[in-house]
Structures are given as C-alpha cells and as structure tokens.
Amino acid sequence: MANSVTGLIRSNKKDLLDIWIQKQLNSDSLRDDLMTNDELRAQSEDLIDGLSRTLTDENISNAESTDFDEVFEILSGISISRARQGFSPRETGQYIFSLKEAILELLQREMAADPRLLFDESVKVNRLLDNFGITTFETFIKGREELILRQTEEISDISTPVIQVWEGILALPIIGTLDSSRTQVVMENLLQKIVDTGSSIAILDISGVPAVDSLVAQHLMKTVSATRLMGADCIISGIRPEIAQTIVHLGIDLSNITTKASLASALKQAFSMHKLVVKRQEIEKKAL
Numbered sequence: 001m002a003n004s005v006t007g008l009i010r011s012n013k014k015d016l017l018d019i020w021i022q023k024q025l026n027s028d029s030l031r032d033d034l035m036t037n038d039e040l041r042a043q044s045e046d047l048i049d050g051l052s053r054t055l056t057d058e059n060i061s062n063a064e065s066t067d068f069d070e071v072f073e074i075l076s077g078i079s080i081s082r083a084r085q086g087f088s089p090r091e092t093g094q095y096i097f098s099l100k101e102a103i104l105e106l107l108q109r110e111m112a113a114d115p116r117l118l119f120d121e122s123v124k125v126n127r128l129l130d131n132f133g134i135t136t137f138e139t140f141i142k143g144r145e146e147l148i149l150r151q152t153e154e155i156s157d158i159s160t161p162v163i164q165v166w167e168g169i170l171a172l173p174i175i176g177t178l179d180s181s182r183t184q185v186v187m188e189n190l191l192q193k194i195v196d197t198g199s200s201i202a203i204l205d206i207s208g209v210p211a212v213d214s215l216v217a218q219h220l221m222k223t224v225s226a227t228r229l230m231g232a233d234c235i236i237s238g239i240r241p242e243i244a245q246t247i248v249h250l251g252i253d254l255s256n257i258t259t260k261a262s263l264a265s266a267l268k269q270a271f272s273m274h275k276l277v278v279k280r281q282e283i284e285k286k287a288l
Helices: 006-010 015-026 037-054 066-085 088-112 115-158 179-196 214-229 241-250 263-273
Strands: 163-166 167-177 203-208 233-237 258-260
Touching: 006 015, 006 037, 006 066, 006 088, 006 115, 015 037, 015 088, 037 066, 037 088, 066 115, 088 115, 163 214, 163 263, 167 179, 167 263, 179 214, 203 263, 214 233, 214 241, 233 263, 258 263
Parallel strands: 167 203, 203 233, 233 258
Antiparallel strands: 163 167
16 A cells, blocks of 8 residues: 555556546546547546656645646646637636546545555645646637637637629728727728729728717727828728718718728729729610
8 A cells, every 4th residue: 555645646547547538538528529538548648647746745735836737738638628629717727627637536546554644645636636627728718818819819810701792992991899999800901902002092892880870980080090101092882871870970070981881882983083984884785
C-alpha cells in the first residue's frame, strides 16, 4: 500500500484511468455526440500522465506551484477544445471533478485500513483538484469568449458585404442594427473596396435595418462623410415610410444626401450619374 496519494497515483495509473473513464461513461453529462469514447480516453490519459509526472509530496499542498505548469497547460487545452466543441461549463467542470471522485475512490480502496492517513490525503486531493477545477472554468470561459468574438466578427463580415454591381458602382446592403463597432467595420470594408475598384458611387441600402434612431442616423452620416472623403458619391436606399417619418420626427437633415426608396431606384440613379442607360432588348418575332 502506498503511503501517500502521490505514490498511489504513480503505481495505479491504469486503475485510476479505468475508474475515471467508467465514471464519465456512466455520467448523465456524457456527450458522445461531441466526442468519441476513444477521444475521451486519450484526453483523460494525457491528463493523468501529466499529473503523475508533476505531483510530489511537497507540491501537492501548493496548487500554485510552477511544477504544475504542464498540468495547467493540458487543462487549458482541454477546456478550450471543449468550449469550441460545444460542451457547457457544467459538463466541462464535471469532467475534472469526476477525476477527483476517481482519486478519492482509489484512496478509499487502498487506505481504508488507516483512517487518519485516508483523511489527510483526501483533504490534499480535494484542495488540489478544486483548484484545478477553477483553472478549468477560467480557461473554458476565456475559450468561449474567444469563440463568441470570432463568430461575431464572422457574422459582421457576412452581414456587411460590399458588392460591385457595376463598373464604378458599389452596393452595401446593411442588415441589422448599426452600432459603433459595426459602423467601423462597414466603413473599413466600404472604403477599402472603393480603393480596390476605383468606384465613384456607393449605395448604402438600409432595407434590412429594423429601425433608425438618432444614433443609427449618426453612424450613417459618418459612413457617408468617409465615403465622400474618398472621392465617391453616396446614395442611401431602402428609406421605408416609417423610417422617413422617424427621420423627420428626429429632425435629422439628410437634404444633402441622395436617398431612394429602393435599391432598384438607387441603382437607376447611379446609372444616370454615370451617363448609363439600361434598356430592355426588343426581340423581333420572325415571320412564320
């Protein structure tokens, strides 16, 4: 019988892994739709190997020891990967706490004859694994925040496409509300496209903007001003009746900006400004 949890883990790694895996497979939080059993076992084995390499009788009572850097790195990798895979914080927390249960079960089995030693070593395990659990939660939240930020940026890029509808004519359909950060993205994308294509007209279509208030109007004005500084004219389309009433009610002056009710009307205006005429082709019917 090992006289410490450190020796117990090193000499019973396989038993500990089997107990831990069984607890996870029997848990209601098992997500075999997100991770296969083989992946779960490989992940768990990696953590137990790292713990057995770094754990000593001296550092077990100091969870902040740099000796555990390898374990923290493994835990961080597990937490971030689980955040990206779609595990919940509760499921991720139960993963590390089930390891604590497995170690305590092993202690109970091997040290039952020495209650005092069992108690002392159990206290050490609880403190150490609870600290590991906190690290797991913190890293998981960080990974989830990074994922949300990346998805937000991707959605923002998707919802603000700059389209070249004709030579020298760009269209930017805006969907959703405009806030300060999104306005910055809109302006950057639009101005870069103006530079890349040498376009002289930009159409901002706000048909997909649910409502226009003073703040949204201010963001639109900033975008128009930035576009003009690049030497391009700007047309705002998608002015619905309710939006027109709101703009008038708020006292917002758009008199120096060309506005149109629809994207088709704005495109027609852009063609006119470029001295272009689009006509329907008449197809002559051949005589039978």
